Amino acid sequence: ASQPATSPVATSTDAPAASRSTALPNVTPGGLAGLLDMIAANPDGIDLADLASALSFEVDDLFPLVDAGVMLGVLTVDAGHVTLTAAGRSWESADILEAKRVFAGLALKHAPLVKTIDHALKQSKSQELHGELFLDLLRGRHTDEEARQQFHIAVSWGRYGELFDYDADDDTLTLDEANKG
Known part of the structure; x- marks a missing residue:
């Protein structure tokens, strides 16, 4: 009995497989950085409803940004309450060059x-x-x-x-x- 042929690409562990991931949320790094700034103004985090209200948007409008933040490991959400992680605080408080470096590392990882x-x-x-x-x-x-x-x-x-x-x-x-x- 012959074995079915497998693609060397599909079985390789050398290259990352983008097709196995979830889609990238449709947000810009600048938009996400702005969200982190808003959340950082609340050291204990903020409820998504309060954040949406402060921005004069609906909670649903925040979901792509929040999803990107969670994906990159810069935000956590628990029962509608969003807080910065250590990585989020590091990115948010960095100068522009360091912020780019931090973001690059997060993007490559996540x-x-x-x-x-x-x-x-x-x-x-x-x-x-x-x-x-x-x-x-x-x-x-x-x-x-x-x-x-x-x-x-x-x-x-x-x-x-x-x-x-x-x-x-x-x-x-x-x-x-x-x-x-």
């Missing part, structure tokens, strides 16, 4: 698509790749619109963390100078 792009760029001889490569890979698990959204979120996060850059005109991802070596 956002598999960002880690996948970073890893692929580091493995590439030229340290540059076509963005369409990742869009095609994402389309295997997402609609075209979702794939584009996930790609653009990952690019936004990677740029903020100075991990990689993206030139949309040339469809080229490149490893950021700060991330080489």
Whole structure:
């Protein structure tokens, strides 16, 4: 009896598998940093309803930001009460360069698509790749619109963390100078 063939990519443990992760919440690092600032003003945390009221938004509008914060390990939520973690306090209180470094580490640890792009760029001889490569890979698990959204979120996060850059005109991802070596 013959064994079914398996894909070497699917069984490899060397590269992260973005397809095994949950989707990246549709938020920017700047938006999340702003949320952390609001929460940091309340040392014991704040109820989501009170936070939404302070921002003149609905609680549901906070969910993508809160989901991103939980995903990255900078927020915890318990019975509708949100607090900063130690990582959240570290990011929130850092100067801009340190904040970018902290965010980069969190994104590489907790956002598999960002880690996948970073890893692929580091493995590439030229340290540059076509963005369409990742869009095609994402389309295997997402609609075209979702794939584009996930790609653009990952690019936004990677740029903020100075991990990689993206030139949309040339469809080229490149490893950021700060991330080489």
